[in-house]
Amino acid sequence: MTPNILLLGGTTEAASLARALAATGLRATVSLAGRVARPAPLPLPLRVGGFGGVAGLVDHLRAEGVTHVVDATHPFAAQMSANAAAACAETGVPLIALTRAEWRETGDDRWVRVPDIAGAVAALDRPAARVFLAVGRMHLAAFAARPQHDYLLRLVDAPVSPPPLPRHRVVVDRGPFGLEGDMALMRAHGTEIVVSKNAGGTGAFAKIAAARALGLPVIMIDRPAVPPRPEAHAPEEVLRWLGHGADLGV
Ligand SMILES: NC(=O)c1ccc[n+]([C@@H]2O[C@H](COP(=O)([O-])OP(=O)(O)OC[C@H]3O[C@@H](n4cnc5c(N)ncnc54)[C@H](OP(=O)(O)O)[C@@H]3O)[C@@H](O)[C@H]2O)c1
Secondary structure (H helix, E strand, O other), rough: OOEEEEEEOOHHHHHHHHHHHHHHHHHHEEEEOOOOOOOOOOOOEEEOOOOHHHHHHHHHHHHOOOOEEEEEOOOOOOOHHHHHHHHHHHHEEEEEOOOOOOOOOOOOOOOHHOOOOEHHHOOOOOOOOOOOOOOOOHHHHHHHHHHHHHEEEEEOOOOOOOOOOOOOOEEEEEOOHHHHHHHHHHHHHOOOOOEEEEEOOOOOOOEEEEHHHHOOOEEEOOOOOOOOOEOOOOOOHHHHHOOOOOHHHO
């Protein structure tokens, strides 16, 4: 059977895999949720938007004759990962996830670990501070419960409507970010606390390294649970799983 791969993307790692897949000449399509206005160009055909839950994804896999699904979504995209696992189980389409290791606290870090966004909001129940709220645009509304803080928001796109936080500054930028730049940004804002998801990987790590270098506390949000599935940690492992590693000498 000729492979026809569906790559669930939206991450730096998915973009790397897309480039590796394109180099093999295998048939593959990247799927994005459509959250970002101008996604970085990829060398594979693109589809954009939700499938319509598990049932919609099952229909898509059947209609498109998908032979393999690679879930390279962000570790906090737990709904999509759960849907992919369920749809692949229902259709018998093989699934692999391209994942990245969590960040680990070192002796030089000052982390407060919380289980979820609500835990981060609870941890900010304290006197006003200057907070680098690096959680992306989707969860800003939850922090309206802590209006006393002065928030630094870094977003991929300029917000269409103002974030519901009375005191905030928006920086529009997309990763990968660097240590020096993030230290300069946090110094300019006078950041006292960083709030971050434990995304793992390198593209978003600079703010954690910058907090470490500046001696700042980080409210670190643990990853949501996702169903068990086979995992790869590098594009080459996915190519091997697809049976194409040898072609590339990997
Ligand atoms: N969450 C983060 O912090 C974060 C950070 C960076 C990048 N991203 C990327 O942004 C996208 C959305 O993340 P999220 O946290 O909103 O996801 P989510 O909560 O797990 O997904 C919500 C719904 O969005 C749709 N969706 C998500 N990813 C999709 C994809 N790659 N292709 C097509 N539909 C998708 C699905 O809709 P249907 O049920 O209708 O199919 C899914 O049920 C993901 O692709 C993820 O890789 C997320």
